Amino acid sequence: MRLIFLGPPGSGKGTQSKRLGQTLRIPQLSTGDLLRSTVRSGSELGRKARGYMDAGKLVPDELVIQLILDRMHHEDCHDGFILDGFPRTRVQAEALDKALKGKRILIDAVLDFDINPEVLVERLTGRRVCPNGHGEWHIKFHAPKVGGFCDVCHALLIQREDDQEDRIKTRMAMYRKDTEPLKQFYSAQGLLKTISAEGNVADITRQLEAALKGLPKAAAGAPK
Numbered sequence: 001m002r003l004i005f006l007g008p009p010g011s012g013k014g015t016q017s018k019r020l021g022q023t024l025r026i027p028q029l030s031t032g033d034l035l036r037s038t039v040r041s042g043s044e045l046g047r048k049a050r051g052y053m054d055a056g057k058l059v060p061d062e063l064v065i066q067l068i069l070d071r072m073h074h075e076d077c078h079d080g081f082i083l084d085g086f087p088r089t090r091v092q093a094e095a096l097d098k099a100l101k102g103k104r105i106l107i108d109a110v111l112d113f114d115i116n117p118e119v120l121v122e123r124l125t126g127r128r129v130c131p132n133g134h135g136e137w138h139i140k141f142h143a144p145k146v147g148g149f150c151d152v153c154h155a156l157l158i159q160r161e162d163d164q165e166d167r168i169k170t171r172m173a174m175y176r177k178d179t180e181p182l183k184q185f186y187s188a189q190g191l192l193k194t195i196s197a198e199g200n201v202a203d204i205t206r207q208l209e210a211a212l213k214g215l216p217k218a219a220a221g222a223p224k
C-alpha cells in the first residue's frame, strides 16, 4: 500500500500515519520529522532548512525532494509507505510522479484531511515535543504521564518554534497557496479520498481504514 496524506498543519497527518503505518506494517515517511532530525544533526542541510521551518515557511523544493527520495530507497519501503507532509507543492508532486514512474510504482490513494481551521490552532498551540526527538504530546488531548516531561527520556518538553500563533498563520497561508491545489492534481488522477479529520483519534483511524477498504490494488501487480 502506497499512500499520501494531504492536509493542513495540525490536521492529524502525523498522528494518523503512525497509527495506520503500524497496522499496515509500512513506514510513515514524514518530511517534517526528517527535516527536524537533519536540523538536530547540525548538518549544512539542517542549517539551511531551519530558518524556513522556524518561520513557518516551506523548505525549498530541491532540498526536500532529495531528502525524501533518498529515504524512499531504504529497504523498509519495499512493500509500501505513507507519505506524511510530502508532496506540498506542484513541483514536488511532479518530481514524485517522475521518480515513481521510473520504478513502475503507483500510488494507491491520496487521503485528504478535511478540518475546520479553528480546530487547528488549539491542536497546534497545545502541542509539546521532546527536544531529543522521542515524540510529541498535547497539553489537553494527549498529555504525557508526568506533566511537562517526555515519557521516554524524561527531558523537559518544549513547544515547536513554528507552533506559535503567528507562525501557524504563515503555515496555513502556505498550505492554502501551495498545497491545497494538489487536491485538484490528485483528484484528476482519481486518487483523492476526503475524510473528516475532526473528532477523536480512534474514530478518524476507523474512517481511514474504511476509505482504504475495497481500493483497487493499483500497486499489487506492479513490479517492484
Ligand code: AP5
Binding pocket: 007, 008, 009, 010, 011, 012, 013, 014, 015, 016, 030, 031, 032, 033, 035, 052, 053, 054, 056, 057, 058, 059, 060, 061, 064, 084, 085, 086, 087, 088, 092, 123, 124, 126, 127, 128, 136, 137, 138, 141, 142, 162, 171, 197, 198, 199, 200, 201, 204
Ligand atoms: P510538519 O512537521 O510536516 O508540519 P505540518 O504539516 O505543519 O504538520 P503538523 O505536524 O503540524 O500537523 P499534522 O497534520 O501532522 O498533525 P499532528 O498529527 O502532528 O512540517 C514542519 C515544517 O517542515 C513545515 O512548516 C516546513 O517548513 C517543513 N516541511 C515539511 N515538509 C515539507 C515539504 N514537503 N516541503 C517543504 N517544506 C516542508 O497533530 C497536531 C497536534 O494535534 C498534536 O499535538 C496531536 O496530538 C493533536 N491531535 C492530532 N489528532 C487529534 C485529534 N483527532 N484530536 C485532538 N488532537 C489531535
